[in-house]
Amino acid sequence: xxxxxxxxxxxxxxxRQEAGKLPPPIFILGVVMMVTVVGGLxxxxxxxxxxxxxxxxxxxxxxxxxxxxxxxxxxxxxYLGLTGYVWPLDNPVITLxxxxxxxxxxxxxxxxxxxxxxxxxxxxxKVRAAHDGVILAASRQYDDSMGWTSSLTPYYNLLTAKHWWxxxxxxxxxxxxxGYRSIYAHEYQVLVKVGQKVKAGDVIGYxxxxxxxxxxxxHFGLFSPTETARFQLDPTIVSKxxxxxxxxxxxxxxxxxxxxxxxxEMRSLRPIEAGPCPGFVSPTPTGKGSSKATPTASPxxxxxx
Numbered sequence: 683x684x685x686x687x688x689x690x691x692x693x694x695x696x697x698r699q700e701a702g703k704l705p706p707p708i709f710i711l712g713v714v715m716m717v718t719v720v721g722g723l724x725x726x727x728x729x730x731x732x733x734x735x736x737x738x739x740x741x742x743x744x745x746x747x748x749x750x751x752x753x754x755x756x757x758x759x760x761y762l763g764l765t766g767y768v769w770p771l772d773n774p775v776i777t778l779x780x781x782x783x784x785x786x787x788x789x790x791x792x793x794x795x796x797x798x799x800x801x802x803x804x805x806x807x808k809v810r811a812a813h814d815g816v817i818l819a820a821s822r823q824y825d826d827s828m829g830w831t832s833s834l835t836p837y838y839n840l841l842t843a844k845h846w847w848x849x850x851x852x853x854x855x856x857x858x859x860x861g862y863r864s865i866y867a868h869e870y871q872v873l874v875k876v877g878q879k880v881k882a883g884d885v886i887g888y889x890x891x892x893x894x895x896x897x898x899x900x901h902f903g904l905f906s907p908t909e910t911a912r913f914q915l916d917p918t919i920v921s922k923x924x925x926x927x928x929x930x931x932x933x934x935x936x937x938x939x940x941x942x943x944x945x946x947e948m949r950s951l952r953p954i955e956a957g958p959c960p961g962f963v964s965p966t967p968t969g970k971g972s973s974k975a976t977p978t979a980s981p982x983x984x985x986x987x
Contacts, residue, residue: 798903851893
């Protein structure tokens, strides 16, 4: 999903190119109207904090190629109202951010895309609930809670026939109670059960590398079940593994996690909060058993997360 920052930067670039030119009155009127509408939507999102309503007219981003519009940028407004989140790992580094990347297994506007944030500290470190909520999944059987948009039956049948269940990562999915679900993938052990209530900061498992991961890390994702936009799964994976073609679009978790100066990704995404940040060097995982995760191809084609 294209971030608000990217969309606004694109608009600012156009504004700079037009600097010094006197725009026609109709253009000025149009800008004033759009700014008024966007400002109202962002204020509503900041106050309400609700997800985009099901059946909304928000743009689909699964396969389209149209240039994002100001209206599309406004669709991120509800994310700004999400509060009460904490970091799933105490002292992580970001090993693969949310967004366009050659390692992505999804497509957004025809570009490969990573649908969460990979973060790492040390193998066996505590994984914490990022928000108060209720456990929806806590095992290798998690896909029913992941926001796939069509039947999983063919995929499940293939997993059983090929004896692939043990190749999947161990994943925790939590209903955060604010219209969103948080995803924590690759634990080596979980400490919670389906239906259990947790508080932000509670230990829910331990950092691992289950599934097709080259090192210990947590893939952290965030999405609303009512979101109408879609991410398209790599068609080769869909064909080979009989998986659904699309999932509900995710948002960038760095939009809602507490701001930390050490992450360049956060500084560029949230420049106002980055203003007071001093110069620093990002920390690296240390200690016995630590391992920085790097993306790897899945040997059987199953999503790596």
